[in-house]
Amino acid sequence: MAEPFPFTAIVGQSEMKQALLVAAVDPRIGGVLITGDRGTGKSTAVRGLAAILPPLRVVADCPYRCGPGDSPECCPHCSSATTRTLGTGPVPVVDLPLGATEDRVVGALDIEEALVHGRKRFEPGLLARANRGFLYVDEVNLLEDHLVDLLLDVAASGENIVEREGLSVRHPARFVLIGSGNPEEGELRPQLLDRFGLSVEVTSPDDIDLRVEAVKRRESFDRDANAFHATWAREQQRLARRIAAARKRLEAIEVTDMMRRAIAGLCIKLGTDGLRGELTLIRAARALAALEGDTTIAANHLRQAAPLALRHRLRRNPMDEAGSRIRVERALAEAWAA
């Protein structure tokens, strides 16, 4: 497949790009929900993400992309393999289209093997292909309920268990879930909303210059993709190095007790449910600090991370339209004033 549009060449949408980078640095953050208008470069950004991520060390031929650190029993392929040779592969970005059948998502009996060789073999689905990468669901708010149930289950456990058609298969399915959608076309189920670590709202830029620049870049990409990639290669490499460095630095980022208290205070003030908001906020702030080359979490990291991590967790009157972003920012300002 041809190279996707370079991530660094996307005009504007800095908050969305930042959230995706945070999730790329720390995949445990629990995914990103992107809400807003159509045609704002959501899928372009997600598809462009893989190109700036360091390639994965994988077990050669393993359809589940198991890594060198995974146990030999991790998946049907590795548990039956006699030797494991390692190779590298790109980080997968897999689209889960609306209305996909359950078979395509979880995997099913391999009809080809069954028909021709009379063998019962599992044909991995989209969840397997997304392992250790990104699973992108456009219009996640319109996803059918039985698929949402399935996603919730797998996203929580990091494992896909298939018990059907005489098959009994389990394989790792750890992925960063990226969802996009427009809440005006249907609301997201609360359980699924809670799954997302971060959320961002995107709007088309009203700035004419930005729109013109976006169109011009896209035009020159379409005209000569190779030349365009060459133009952006340095920028892409710089970002790739930043991500790789941030990943290395991540665990060493310090969180002071004072900062923890400030974060707890913020979450209490905003009345977010449970500890998930707090944990996600710490993780996101840490990833941001790592991206910026800092060694401790500072106020400015928190200020950037708080809207991403908390906006969708505010307990709200479902009818309340007051921007949750504004509430987060207000609480932040108060927390810092105090």
Place this chain on the structure above:
Amino acid sequence: MSATSTGDDLRAAALAVAPALLAVDPKALGGVLLKGPAGPVRDRFIATLTAALPAGSPVLPVPCHVGPGRLIGEIDTTATLAAGRLIHDPGLFVRAGRGLLVLRSAERLEPSAAALVALALDEPGEGFGIVACDESLADEDGPARCLAERLALHLDLTGLDESAIPATEPEVVAAARDRLARVTVADAAVVRLAAAASALGVRSDRALLHCVRAARILAALARRMTVSDADAETAAILVLAPRATRLPQAAADPAEAEDPPPPPPESEADNPSDPPPGDPAVAEDRVLDATVAALPPDLLAALSAGKPPARGRSPAGRSRDTGAASARGRQIGTRAGDPRRGRLDLLASVRSAVPWQRLRGAPPSGARLSLRPADLRLKRLKNRKGATTIFCVDASGSTALERLAEAKGAVEQILADCYVRRDEVALVAFRGQEATLIVPPTRSLQRARACLQALPGGGGTPLAEGIAAACRLGVDTARRGRTPTLVLITDGRPNIGFGGIAGRDRAAEDATTAAREVAAHHLRALVIDSSARPEPRARALADTMGALYLALPHADSASLHRAVQAGSAALAAGVKP
């Protein structure tokens, strides 16, 4: 009105060039959405477009029930069984090559198929274009938004005749195809189009990009090497106008016109009244003016009325499956059938073939089992049925205004409940002469809330129209595979009959007729009597409907909410009053 005739002319000119435009590079534009019934105009459009494509380009019709496997490729089970070796079908995406896929009745395309087509259009590089035919009526769902959004041209062929689409010259199209890569577009032209897009509330950058591409192709067709103002105008008419969500501020906001006009800028007095051509500001106005003039009449009306244009309903829970024969969901059994029409249940197929093996003799070489097409079993799937609560609210003068506020409050609270249960809510209000669908079935709180807030009160009580409208919606909902519940909130004292005819007796008679209709369709219903004292007529109406009856004097929205909850629980349990 002269502006209208100009608009018609502009639209006609744009439509005439559309087939050639698309034929130059179908993939670059995604394709075209053709609205209107099947007929000679549509056939003519597709034929004209086809004739302008490079010789031998595939143009493949796609039925609305196409499955994912047919699109992206799959194993041809029947051929494989017959041949005894594996036979792959590459799928329509591969077979379409650089040609066209024609989606007949795109509005009925399975959401899974629409999503796959949208993904295929996103693939970089060369590929096919889409002709999506949309035969939906005004109150029906249009094609999936993910698909419509990716098609640059949206054309309405309703009411046109064949002469609207003149023949194209294949040589001109071929020459344009060669020239296209060298056609440039000046930054100023892109700025103008971007300004027009912003002024018309076209938020998608994809639409703007499509518009710029269309302008370049138009220039290539006109043998120009740079995009002219006329190219930009036509492109904006074809791509931006159908997507407009607002009129440019000056025209849209009458309040603004009443504001004291700003003092004229100094320079205006100096400038001649006809600025020189080529002035960017003027050209920008020209593109925008032309686009506004060419807005489709119904869209223009909707925008002037301040309503957002009616878009297709969300495909959430949208299903034309009537229960058991669903294309998705959980398996509930098997049936015999063609695997290209459903999902093969291989184990069941093998099981059905096994008893016949001895009679059939040796299986084809290499195979262990002799399978015949008749052995094949398909999965029967069942989608979880969702519920839709349809409120039918009396918003007339006889219902005091605070009653209306209470009803609104109750609907909001119930919406919040439904949001958790993933149920849908719809609201029909009746007042004055007629009933209106205020909130189409939705799970979106934001949308429902916005619709509710706009609901006015006062006027006559056309109860019959209200019940009939709710009933129609209920039947339609059931057809979509959901379970409707009607909740009628009224004091049961109508004074307007069918067709807006005044008179209490006639109105009561018509209301009874409408109520009988509800009973005939076996719709679950609940009547909430909102009059100060229980009203025998409301009770009688409930009996006619076969509905549960609740007298609710002095309700506030919270007790109304509780009543509806209790009422629907009783309805669900099958309790009759």
